[in-house]
Amino acid sequence: MPSTGPADSREPLPTGGDEPPWSRNDALVTAAACVLNLLSYVFFTDFGGRQPVSVPGFLLVALGAVPLLARRRHPVAALAAVLVLDATAALTLPLPSHFGAVLIVALYSVARARPLPVTAVAGLATAAVTVLSQRGGGSTPWQESLVGPPMSVLIVVGAALVVNRWQREGAANRRLLADRAVAEERRRIARELHDIVAHHITTMQLMAGGARANLGNPEVVRDALVTLEGSGRLALREMRQLLDVLRADDEPETAPALPQPGIGDLDRLVGESRLAGxxxxxxxxxxxxxxxxxxxxxxxxxxxxxxxxxxxxxxxxxxxxxxxxxxxxxxxxxxxxxxxxxxxxxxxxxxxxxxxxxxxxxxxxxxxxxxxxxxxxxxxxxxxxxxxxxxx
Missing domain, CATH: 3.30.565.10 (Histidine kinase-like ATPase, C-terminal domain)
Incomplete structure (x- = not known):
């Protein structure tokens, strides 16, 4: 049955209890963000003509991507670590921000996995640190510093919310289809059980009543008992066939394909009806x-x-x-x-x-x-x- 919960609840990013702390995809995302950070750092230093690339600065910028490895299990902590490293870089390196790609991924992870109030606080913190980082180099106009980061935050959070909505709708549709399939399977089983049980039990009931009413006539009683035995045997056979069909749905490669009743069995059905009176x-x-x-x-x-x-x-x-x-x-x-x-x-x-x-x-x-x-x-x-x- 579909589960229900608060309208604003979010599903955490996929994790597994027995899986390692991070997956291969997490490592690839972290590596890609790290490369983009380093390219940004090199561009704004060597090619920007401001100062040579320093080993401490290079390591600090590279270190900024490491928290992304924990973004699925601990998205808020990962974003907080990135913000601390970004602020540290802004205070120690006289350059604009080099953590753009990492911040985008970290904030996106928070928006995907946490409620809207938490996402709002995370977005404000990200915008504030980004403004500080962009002003660190002293070359970014203050108008751009105040407008650019908030717009970027809104875009990232909006994208995460849209993806969340798509996933929720997709999950709801999948649950609906699964529920419909289960309901249809139940109806199918109910139809088969009703037809098998109702027919044979009715025949057996009528034959038993006829035998009781004719206890003084051995021939009639014998015929009724023979019909009772045959109806019981047929009921068991059709029940086995139904169970085999249901088992075949779960094990299509191993379950035998037994024939179901069809038009060729109408003669037998009519004969049973005659014997039943x-x-x-x-x-x-x-x-x-x-x-x-x-x-x-x-x-x-x-x-x-x-x-x-x-x-x-x-x-x-x-x-x-x-x-x-x-x-x-x-x-x-x-x-x-x-x-x-x-x-x-x-x-x-x-x-x-x-x-x-x-x-x-x-x-x-x-x-x-x-x-x-x-x-x-x-x-x-x-x-x-x-x-x-x-x-x-």
Whole structure:
């Protein structure tokens, strides 16, 4: 679940508890800033004609980049160390600031990782030290000294705030997508579990009731027990298949790919319905052809759920399953001539919800309701991807 917190909170720059104090990127950034500092120092001394490059000055300027190694774990301390070294250089070297690149990186790190009040104080301190440093050489006009540093600070802080916002929005979008994926996976599992459990448990319940009502008729009891055993075996097999599919999502290279029920299993489904006490016929119309496995599974589950509801709510009735192959779509229709109770009559009404979700995944339509001539009907129309069908 997405976490919530204060609106102005910042996420620290990435670190790892078992990682070294600084990373390779930190070392590269520090080295680059150090080189820029030294080039600035050499330019303003030797090439500027002010004075020769001194070893203490060279070392002091080089040392100014070292605190950047700690900028991810301790950004405020790193900036404070840079400011102290910059102020020291300004007081000891009669030259303008040589810490521009280092200050930019250090202040940016603070703005990325710390709340706005801390960033504001850090920005003011940076601007003050930069003004002092630029006045150290005595060659920078005071107007530029007072205007340039604050503008630079605003630019650096603004850039950090923009990057922070981008990252927060990106993280929020990733969390939203992850939550949606989890929710969809839960719905998928719920649909499969409902269809498997509801169908077989209903069949077993009806067979057990029939056996109890016919204890004096051994043949009827035997047939009911055989059906009970078969339904239990099929329920276990389909549950294993579902678990294997879920395991395959986590281990795609090692988990076996077991077949899911499809159109070829409709005969078995109709036979189970007959054994459960609901006379059912299967009709196939149009030239049969191979269908994508996902479409076949959807057709099977819709027929399974509709027949389960018919056995539960239709009362004494007959049912039919009609499978029609169209040019660019396939239709599955389940009818009964019973009392016409809705699939939502059961607790929760998840059967109808599950059917609608399955059909919606294929961009199809589902029509459910009482029939004018009596009974209840379920009609699902599933469009077919011609390219996918053509290669099968």
């Amino acid at each position: 609901l006379p059912t016929e299967l009709g196939v119309y149009g030239p049969p052809r191979p269908l994508p496995p996902t479409v076949g599974l959807t057709v099977f589950r819709i027929a399974q759920e509709a027949l389960t509801n018919a056995r539960k709510y239709a009362g004494p009735a007959r049912a039919s399953v009609r499978l029609t192959y169209g040019q660019d779509r396939v239709l599955v229709e389940v009818r009964d001539d019973g009392v016409g109770a809705s699939p939502q009559a059961g607790p929760g009404g998840y059967g109808l919800i599950g059917m609608r979700e399955r059909v919606a995944l294929h961009g199809g339509t589902l029509t459910v309701g009482p029939r004018p001539e009596g009974g209840f009907g379920v009609l699902a129309e599933l469009p077919l991807d011609q390219d996918e069908v053509a290669v099968r």
